[in-house]
Amino acid sequence: MLIVGNGTVLTFDKDSRVISNGGVVIEEENVIAIGEIEKLISKYPEAEYKDVQGKIIMPGMINTHMHLYSTFARGMDLKTDQPPKNFVEILEKLWWRLDKVLNEEDIYCSAIYALLDCVKKGTTTIFDHHASSNLIDGSLDIITEAVRQTGIRANLSYEISDRDGHEKALDGIRENKRFIKKAQQEGNSYLGGMIGLHASFTLNNETLSEAAALADELGVPFHIHVAEGIADFYESKTRGYKGVAERLNRFHILRPGTLAIHGVHLQEEELEILKNNDSYLIHNPESNMGNAVGAAPIKAAIDKGVTVGLGTDGYTT
Numbered sequence: 001m002l003i004v005g006n007g008t009v010l011t012f013d014k015d016s017r018v019i020s021n022g023g024v025v026i027e028e029e030n031v032i033a034i035g036e037i038e039k040l041i042s043k044y045p046e047a048e049y050k051d052v053q054g055k056i057i058m059p060g061m062i063n064t065h066m067h068l069y070s071t072f073a074r075g076m077d078l079k080t081d082q083p084p085k086n087f088v089e090i091l092e093k094l095w096w097r098l099d100k101v102l103n104e105e106d107i108y109c110s111a112i113y114a115l116l117d118c119v120k121k122g123t124t125t126i127f128d129h130h131a132s133s134n135l136i137d138g139s140l141d142i143i144t145e146a147v148r149q150t151g152i153r154a155n156l157s158y159e160i161s162d163r164d165g166h167e168k169a170l171d172g173i174r175e176n177k178r179f180i181k182k183a184q185q186e187g188n189s190y191l192g193g194m195i196g197l198h199a200s201f202t203l204n205n206e207t208l209s210e211a212a213a214l215a216d217e218l219g220v221p222f223h224i225h226v227a228e229g230i231a232d233f234y235e236s237k238t239r240g241y242k243g244v245a246e247r248l249n250r251f252h253i254l255r256p257g258t259l260a261i262h263g264v265h266l267q268e269e270e271l272e273i274l275k276n277n278d279s280y281l282i283h284n285p286e287s288n289m290g291n292a293v294g295a296a297p298i299k300a301a302i303d304k305g306v307t308v309g310l311g312t313d314g315y316t317t
Contacts, residue, residue: 002026230265245273
């Protein structure tokens with residue numbers, strides 16, 4: 001048993017309590033008591049005590065969208081005379097070049113670095129969206145090793161995309177299936193998986209159908225970029241849909257628990273699709289600013305009852 005105390009406790013419960021000179025009592029994996037530190041020490045005299053004077057004691061933060069491998073993008077020189085002029089060019093000149101050269105050591109080192117940064121900053125749960133198009137099979141196991149070493153809780157997915165051909169997309173489907181089944185069999189509450197999809201504009205109909213069938217089989221939702229850039233919206237329009245969410249809904253990608261990442265260019269009526277399917281909208285403000293793609297309709301989403309989460313995207317932590 002451990003008491004962490006002599007700090008300011010922020011409970012974030014229904015009463016939103018703030019307890020000055022407070023503490024929490026931890027037994028195994030559970031917080032069993034919260035209150036003023038003197039009372040807790042008196043009630044649990046045998047507990048180990050950790051003094052955190054001047055600190056804030058609060059629930060761990062949850063990063064609902066990140067790319068651990070983007071550790072390597074920090075300060076990266078694109079080595080081009082033609083800087084990217086729009087979001088698709090950012091993908092082509094940075095991210096899609098980076099994911100093609102990642103090897104086993106790269107995947108592990110980028111993950112362990114970013115995860116340690118998460119722990120230092122108070123993030124205890126992450127949802128990672130991984131891509132390494134020339135090392136797909138087993139890539140999520142490499143990240144798992146870093147997750148276990150840091151003790152963080154993680155939900156992992158591999159980014160399925162047709163941008164490098166349909167066979168690569170099938171490899172991504174297989175990696176998600178392999179990893180999720182393994183995690184389900186282990187029954188570890190600290191590690192889980194979702195099916196990762198890149199974005200509607202790099203996924204053909206066949207791939208979406210195959211991914212939906214796998215989600216039905218495994219009983220898991222999706223982790224997918226949705227209407228981050230305007231190109232994603234226009235691509236769905238050319239297919240005859242009102243927007244990205246309408247197309248994804250047609251293939252049953254938007255389902256309970258699906259993480260719809262960004263949503264910058266979602267139409268207002270598409271927010272109703274998220275709400276009706278119990279899918280979540282994940283806001284990444286720093287990334288959206290850095291890529292100059294716009295701002296997500298967060299207030300409208302909240303007003304409609306859509307659950308909104310926060311992510312860091314390519315800024316890792």
